[in-house]
Amino acid sequence: MLMPRPVGSARESLTILSFVALGxxxxxILTLLAADAWYLVTHRIGFADVARILNAPEVRRSMLLSLGTSLCSLVLVLAFAIPxxxxxxxxxxxxxxxxSTLVDVPIVLPPVVxxxxxxxxxxxxxxxxxxxxLRTAHISLISGVGIVLCxxxxxxxxxxxxxxxxFDEVSGEVEDVALVLGCSxxxxxxxxxxxxxxNGVIAGxxxxxxxxxxxxxxxMVFVGTGPHVQVMPTSIWLELSIGNVEASLSIALVMVLLAGLALALVHRLAPGRQWT
Amino acid sequence: MNALEIHGLSLTAGAFRLGPVGLALSQGEYLVLMGATGSGKSLLVKAICGLLVPESGTITVGGTDVTQLPPRARRIGYVPQTSALFPHLSVLRNLTFPGEVAGQGLHQAREGIANLVDMLGLESLLDRIPPTLSGGERQKVALGRALAARPALLVLDEPVSALDEPSRRDICRVLRATHQELGIATIHVCHSLAEAKSVSSQVGIMDRGQLLCLGALPDLFAHPPAHPAVRALLGLDASPTTSEDPALPAKGNV
Structure with missing residues (x-):
C-alpha cells in the first residue's frame, strides 16, 4: 500500500532517491540471475542438457553431499543456536x-579465514x-565431517x-505466567x-x-576438492576451472533455485505476521 | 490458618529496596494493594509468586512455607497487567493449560474448566485465539486461566489498568462475582481508589518499598494515617507522594 505523500520538496526527493536505489x-540482482539462464539459452543448452549435466554421477554425488552435509550442519546449528x-x-x-559481539564474528570474517x-x-x-x-574412531576430517564443521x-x-x-519478541511475563501456572x-x-x-527460529x-x-x-582450504568431498560450490569451481561453463552454470542454477526457495520461506515466516 | 503470611520479606532490585514487609491475609479476603508507580507493589507480588528471590523473610501460602519453593509449587493463580495469554493457543487451550501441565489429557482438563467457562461467560470465545480478543475479554480469559490452576491464592497485578472505563467496570464486576462465588483469597494491585472501593475487603498502601498501612477502606477513612503518601492515595490531601518521612511499621494483619 502506498503511504500518503510527505509534505516538502526535500522529503519528496528523498522518496524518489529511495525508490530509484531500490529499483x-x-x-x-534480477539481471545477474537472468544472466545465468540467458547464457544457457544463447548457447542452445536446453532443459534436457541441464538435466543430463545434473544427472552425471559426480554432479549428482556433489548435490547429495551438499544436501546431506548442510542438513547435518543445520541440526548442529539449531542445537547450538536455540540455547x-x-x-x-x-x-x-x-x-x-x-x-554477543563474539558470536557475530563469523558473519564479518571472510569465510576463507x-x-x-x-x-x-x-x-x-x-x-x-x-x-x-577422531582417527581412533575411524573418522577423518577430510570427509563429510570436515565439510559439516566448516x-x-x-x-x-x-x-x-x-x-x-x-526470543526477544517473547515477553518474559508470558514465561512468568507459565511458571506460576505449574510449568518447570x-x-x-x-x-x-x-x-x-x-517462526523466527525456523527462519534463522x-x-x-x-x-x-x-x-x-x-x-577449499580445509577439506580440499577430492572427489569424495565435492559439494556443489566446489563442483561449480572445478567445472569452471576446466572450462565447462555449461556444467558450472547448471549447478549454479540449482543453487539459485534453492536460495530463492529459502528466501521465500524466510519471508513467509517474517516476524510480525505470527500472532496477528 | 491464613491464606497468606509474610514475615520480614525484603529484596533488592537494582537501586530499589523492598521491605521488610510483613502481612497476613485471612481466607476469603480480597486485599487491594495500592501505591504510586515504583512503590514496590509489583515486586512484592512477584516475590509472593516466586518470580523474584527474597533476601530475607518467609512467605506462607495456605499454611505451607513456600519461600524456597519454585513458582509452580506455590498454588498461586497469577494475572499480570498485560494478561500474558499464550497467543499460539486457543482460548480453550489457554484455559486447559494448567490442567494439561499437571498431566491431564485435554478432555479431562476441559471438564475441569466447565464451571469456570460458565461462570465467566467464556463459551463463545473458546475457539478464538488471544490476538482476536478485546482487552476485557483477554483479562477474563486470563482470570479463568489463573483460576483453572485451582489456586489457594489469586494474585492480580494491575488487571484492569490497561482497559477503558466500561471494560474496567465490567472486569471489576466479574472479579467481585468470582470472589463471592469461589471465596479465594486475592491480592489485587492497582493505582485507583475507585477500583479499590469497587472490589476490596481490605486495602494496603505501599510507598518506597514499605507497606505503610493495612485495613478496611472505611476504617482507613475513619482513622486516616498521618503519612502523606497514604493521605494522597486516599484523596485526603492534594499533595503528591513526596514525603521524606520514615515509613511506618510495615506489619499488618487482615
Missing part, C-alpha cells in the same frame, strides 16, 4: 556484550589430540542472531517460549542452511 538494486539465543535474550551477565583458522587449530597440540581421537562455523552466527531476536522452566520453554518464537535455521550449502572458501 536499481532489484534490477541488478545460545535464549541465553543472550533472557539473561544479562558480565561479559554479555563481549559474547575460517578454513585457515581450522587448519591452524588442527596443527596445535589440542587440535592434533582431537584429530588423533558449514557449521560459517552459518551458526546467522541462526544465533535470528533466535536471539525471536523446561516445560515453559517447550510449551510457550519456543512455540511463540517458532533456513538462513543458516542456505549459508551452509553455499560455503566454499573454508572447504
Amino acid at each position: 536499481l538494486f532489484a534490477l541488478a 545460545m539465543g535464549y541465553a543472550l535474550s533472557r539473561y544479562r551477565f558480565p561479559g554479555h556484550a563481549f559474547l 575460517t578454513g585457515i583458522s581450522l587448519l591452524a587449530f588442527f596443527g596445535t597440540g589440542i587440535g592434533m589430540a582431537v584429530k588423533e581421537l 558449514q557449521f562455523l560459517v552459518s551458526v552466527a546467522y541462526c544465533i542472531r535470528a533466535t536471539t531476536a525471536a 522452566q523446561w516445560q515453559a520453554f517447550r510449551r510457550v517460549t519456543l512455540p511463540m518464537a517458532r 535455521g533456513i538462513m543458516a542452511w542456505a549459508r551452509a550449502i553455499g560455503v566454499f572458501g573454508p572447504l
